[in-house]
Every structure is written in structure tokens, then in C-alpha cells.
Amino acid sequence: MRADTVIAVAAAVIALGSLWVSHSQGRATRLHNRQSVRPILQIRRIHEDGRVGLQMINAGLGPAIVTNTVVRLNGEFVGRWDRDVKSRIFAASDWPMTYSLRQGAVVLNGQQTFLVRYDSDVPDRLERFWDLVSSRLAIDVHYESVYGGERFIVSSLPRGDQAR
Missing domain, CATH: 1.20.5 (Single alpha-helices involved in coiled-coils or other helix-helix interfaces)
Incomplete structure (x- = not known):
């Protein structure tokens, strides 16, 4: 060669x-x-001194862009997490503070907000509401990063838990 x-x-x-x-x-x-810039949404069930609810936290490094929400009550699909669905789930007498998530909503990194929060001095009301948010109500938030297309999902019910 x-x-x-x-x-x-x-x-x-x-x-x-x-x-x-x-x-x-x-x-x-x-x-x-x-x-x-990956967002990591978490939903925590909160039950403390006169307050019950579902708190959403972005523990990731980037913003989360909401692409969809799915609400189930007792395992049955109810709709998206908006005012119409909330009026079918919550009684007017026990209306909680809520935070809606529409398609395109942005959850900034480090942001904490209650999706639903109920404050009361009446223990029976708190326990009824706790039963609702801890085992019967499921809110799934579909989201992605600024790059898009990842299809991340977080649920208020941990994996394996099924709404009764």
C-alpha cells in the first residue's frame, strides 16, 4: 500500500x-x-390546623406549561379543572378557595398554589372535605416544559390509589 x-x-x-x-x-x-429547564409538578394533600386542600408545587428548574386537566370524582370523569366542574363538585355552602388551570397556564419554578383549599373551624366539615380531596377527588394536570412535547402528568391521587 x-x-x-x-x-x-x-x-x-x-x-x-x-x-x-x-x-x-x-x-x-x-x-x-x-x-x-424541566418542570416537576407535585400535588400535595394538606390537612393542618383548620385547613384542608390540594397544594400544587413546581419543584423543577423551569416553568410548567399546562396542556390539559382531567377531573374525576369517585372514579368518574367530571371534566376539566374550571368553574363549571367546581360547581358540580362542591356545595355552595362549603365553597372552597380554588385556583383554575386553563390550557396554556404557566406555573413558574418554585411557585406554590392551592388548587383547592377549605378553611373551617368546624371539625366535621373539615373531615368531610378531607375525605373528598384525599380519596374521592382526582385532579390530573398534564404539562410540558418550554421545549414542549414531553407529556408530563401529575395527579392528586398517588399511583395505585383509585378514587372510590
Whole structure:
């Protein structure tokens, strides 16, 4: 084999290796950028001194963009988390404070808000409301990061728990 052929083959192998390294590095950088702005929504069930509710927290590094919400009561689909659904779930006499999530709503990183909160000095009312939000009411929030397309979902009922 001639020297110029060996040099040409070696140059081609080095060029292909460089292309592979460059492609891998670009892919790793894109993945890192996506992870650096990933939202992580959590819904916590709160039962404390005269207050019962569902608190949503964005524990991730980036904003969460809401794409959909699904509400189930006793396992049955009720609708989206909006005023119409709330009026079918909650009695007028026990109307809680609520926070609606419409499609396109943004939950900033570090933001904490109650999706539903009921304050009362009457223990029986608190226990009835606790029964509702802890085991019968399920709110699923579908969301994505600013990049879009991830289809993340968080539910007020932990995995394995089914609404009665």
C-alpha cells in the first residue's frame, strides 16, 4: 500500500471520528439544556390546623406549561379543572378557595398554589372535605416544559390509589 493511500484512509477515519464526537457532544448538550429547564409538578394533600386542600408545587428548574386537566370524582370523569366542574363538585355552602388551570397556564419554578383549599373551624366539615380531596377527588394536570412535547402528568391521587 502506498503512503498517500494510508494517509488518506487515516484522514478519513479521523474525520469520521470527529464527526461522531461532534454529533454526540451536540446531542448531550441538547439533552442537558432540556433537563436544565424541566418542570416537576407535585400535588400535595394538606390537612393542618383548620385547613384542608390540594397544594400544587413546581419543584423543577423551569416553568410548567399546562396542556390539559382531567377531573374525576369517585372514579368518574367530571371534566376539566374550571368553574363549571367546581360547581358540580362542591356545595355552595362549603365553597372552597380554588385556583383554575386553563390550557396554556404557566406555573413558574418554585411557585406554590392551592388548587383547592377549605378553611373551617368546624371539625366535621373539615373531615368531610378531607375525605373528598384525599380519596374521592382526582385532579390530573398534564404539562410540558418550554421545549414542549414531553407529556408530563401529575395527579392528586398517588399511583395505585383509585378514587372510590
